[in-house]
Amino acid sequence: MPFFRRQSLKTQLLVIVFLALLLPAAAMFYDIFFAAKTDDVLIHATDKKLTRIANLVHDQVRRELKSYPGNSQPLEEVFTAVTDPLIKHYPGVRICLYDKDSGDITILGYLHEFGTRLPEEKKERERRIYNETKAGINAVLASGNAISRLGKTYDDQFLERLVPLQINSRTIAVIWAEEMMHPIFARSSRMRLVIRYVILGVFGLGIAASLATIFGLVRRINIIKDGTVKLEQNLNYALPQMPGEMGQITSAINKMARGLIEKEQLIDQYRRSENLIAMGRTITEIAHELRAPVSVIQAAAQAMALNFQDLPRLDEYIQQIDRQVERHSKLINELLDFGRPDPGTIEKMDINELIKSVLTANEPLISKTGIKLNYPSAGHKPLVIQGNAEKLKQVFTNLIINALEAMRQNGVLTIESHAAGEQVAVSVRDTGEGIPPEDLPNIFEPFYTKKAGGNGLGLAICKRIVQIHGGSIEVKSVKGSGSEFIVSLPLYERDVMAVE
Numbered sequence: 001m002p003f004f005r006r007q008s009l010k011t012q013l014l015v016i017v018f019l020a021l022l023l024p025a026a027a028m029f030y031d032i033f034f035a036a037k038t039d040d041v042l043i044h045a046t047d048k049k050l051t052r053i054a055n056l057v058h059d060q061v062r063r064e065l066k067s068y069p070g071n072s073q074p075l076e077e078v079f080t081a082v083t084d085p086l087i088k089h090y091p092g093v094r095i096c097l098y099d100k101d102s103g104d105i106t107i108l109g110y111l112h113e114f115g116t117r118l119p120e121e122k123k124e125r126e127r128r129i130y131n132e133t134k135a136g137i138n139a140v141l142a143s144g145n146a147i148s149r150l151g152k153t154y155d156d157q158f159l160e161r162l163v164p165l166q167i168n169s170r171t172i173a174v175i176w177a178e179e180m181m182h183p184i185f186a187r188s189s190r191m192r193l194v195i196r197y198v199i200l201g202v203f204g205l206g207i208a209a210s211l212a213t214i215f216g217l218v219r220r221i222n223i224i225k226d227g228t229v230k231l232e233q234n235l236n237y238a239l240p241q242m243p244g245e246m247g248q249i250t251s252a253i254n255k256m257a258r259g260l261i262e263k264e265q266l267i268d269q270y271r272r273s274e275n276l277i278a279m280g281r282t283i284t285e286i287a288h289e290l291r292a293p294v295s296v297i298q299a300a301a302q303a304m305a306l307n308f309q310d311l312p313r314l315d316e317y318i319q320q321i322d323r324q325v326e327r328h329s330k331l332i333n334e335l336l337d338f339g340r341p342d343p344g345t346i347e348k349m350d351i352n353e354l355i356k357s358v359l360t361a362n363e364p365l366i367s368k369t370g371i372k373l374n375y376p377s378a379g380h381k382p383l384v385i386q387g388n389a390e391k392l393k394q395v396f397t398n399l400i401i402n403a404l405e406a407m408r409q410n411g412v413l414t415i416e417s418h419a420a421g422e423q424v425a426v427s428v429r430d431t432g433e434g435i436p437p438e439d440l441p442n443i444f445e446p447f448y449t450k451k452a453g454g455n456g457l458g459l460a461i462c463k464r465i466v467q468i469h470g471g472s473i474e475v476k477s478v479k480g481s482g483s484e485f486i487v488s489l490p491l492y493e494r495d496v497m498a499v500e
């Protein structure tokens, strides 16, 4: 059945029609043109023989009766005398007489060559045989014509030829000869019966198969219908797999839904990048406007420090102004970095050297926090990439500062680099507080921060710089045990000792 269902709908329907119509049609053809013909031939041959015998007996009995008009010899005796010698010549033929006046029956010979199979009384046999032939006798008596008919014994079929015996235009008796039909006749009619049952069975099966196919089709169509309704509400829903044409439809619909999802994502991405570009432009303008007053404040504070040295607590105020000016400068620089997507001057460099210089620059900060640095630089082979060194340094600086901010005194900062296929992967791992899963999708968004003095621009800048270098940045983090940021950049050359 699964094999059948895997076939195309057309094949399925053709097979069903073939089973339901062609096979029964062939059986009927055989029944009409062969089986019936065989019967005709058989009946015709037997009928010819029985007609000859019945006529012979009839003619002789009639002659006997006519040649002695005053003959008082009973009809039964004349019939027996005429028929007896014939019986030996025609084994299996039974010749009988029905005396209309007395209602007596005389039977000579047996249908079965070895005599009756059941021991039965003579009278009983006569009654049975009369009952079997009664319809024929009555028909002959009523019409006055000879007839042939098929009769049935308790276990078989026979053919009989009945002839009226007429004396002076009056039917006084019926003479008949009968013989079992050839066994092939019974077999062929049994065969026809079997064929009819087979035809019926095949018809039934055909109808059942058609109904099953139709119900199956309807069920699958309903699944598709319900599925499309669900798809309308949720494009991520997938219609179930199915065999045959229905399966092709469901896969086509699923493919279409996936295409729509991809398209929506692309449109979303496009909108976001458009927004980022627009935002970048605005941010750069604002940052430029902010830079001038901050520089003036810084210069004024420095002038105050020189000219009013004697004023009490001036140092304290000047330091406060410096701290705030520094914060503002940092914000302005970050804003300018974020707003300017241009990668600047591109050069070849060994990423390991770049990381070393970042670590050297941040050494005072790292040692101040008491955090252990784990940078297995020994045996480092150069991993050459192409890019803007200043911008890439900023990426690793931001990641290192975030890691330091996430850890307490006894934390460990691990930095590793290796080539992975056509890429260089640099991992910055800390043992800090980790990032809750619900925050992970947002940390690269501009202005997303969970820190009191944070601008939320560090990771947004990292992502931008890495992207304009043709790379990517990903994060793995477990809340409470640490985070790992992996920066992947296209590898320019591997194992090059000298970098220009």
Ligand SMILES: Nc1ncnc2c1ncn2[C@@H]1O[C@H](COP(=O)(O)OP(=O)(O)OP(=O)(O)O)[C@@H](O)[C@H]1O
Pocket (backbone or CB within 6 Å): 334, 398, 402, 403, 406, 430, 432, 433, 434, 435, 443, 444, 448, 449, 450, 451, 453, 454, 455, 456, 457, 458, 459, 460, 483
């Ligand atoms: N290593 C880290 N461990 C834990 N949380 C982190 C880590 N790095 C980033 N985060 C989280 O991601 C947020 C965004 O980081 P991002 O560097 O963009 O901004 P920020 O550090 O808050 O501010 P700034 O603009 O000063 O860098 C942080 O506020 C922090 O919650």
Ligand SMILES: [Mg+2]
Pocket (backbone or CB within 6 Å): 398, 401, 402, 457, 458, 459
């Ligand atoms: Mg940061």
